[in-house]
Amino acid sequence: MNHSEKAKQEFFSIPELAQRWRCSCGTVYNRLRALRVEVLDFACRGKKGKKVVHVKTVLQIEERRTRRFS
Numbered sequence: 001m002n003h004s005e006k007a008k009q010e011f012f013s014i015p016e017l018a019q020r021w022r023c024s025c026g027t028v029y030n031r032l033r034a035l036r037v038e039v040l041d042f043a044c045r046g047k048k049g050k051k052v053v054h055v056k057t058v059l060q061i062e063e064r065r066t067r068r069f070s
Contacts (some may be wrong), residue, residue, distance in 0.1 A: 011040065011052035020058075035061060 007041065018026045032039065037057055043049020 010055055012055060013050060013052050017053065017058065031061075034035050037061070 014028050015024050018025045021028065030051065037053060039051040039053050041049050041051045043051075
């Protein structure tokens with residue numbers, strides 16, 4: 001994916017967030033659950049399906065969780 005495609009990306013999948021945040025998919029799920037983030041999921045309730053998170057939500061999380069290293 002080149003830079004212009006990334007700029008147009010509206011949603012991140014769980015594996016993409018794991019790669020972006022350099023952690024496991026399980027950690028991504030735990031962080032999203034802890035923050036009670038809304039995800040887009042087309043699976044039936046209780047069934048497995050690909051979940052995606054809106055880019056605005058991801059940027060808000062990163063902004064809130066970014067701290068100065070001391």
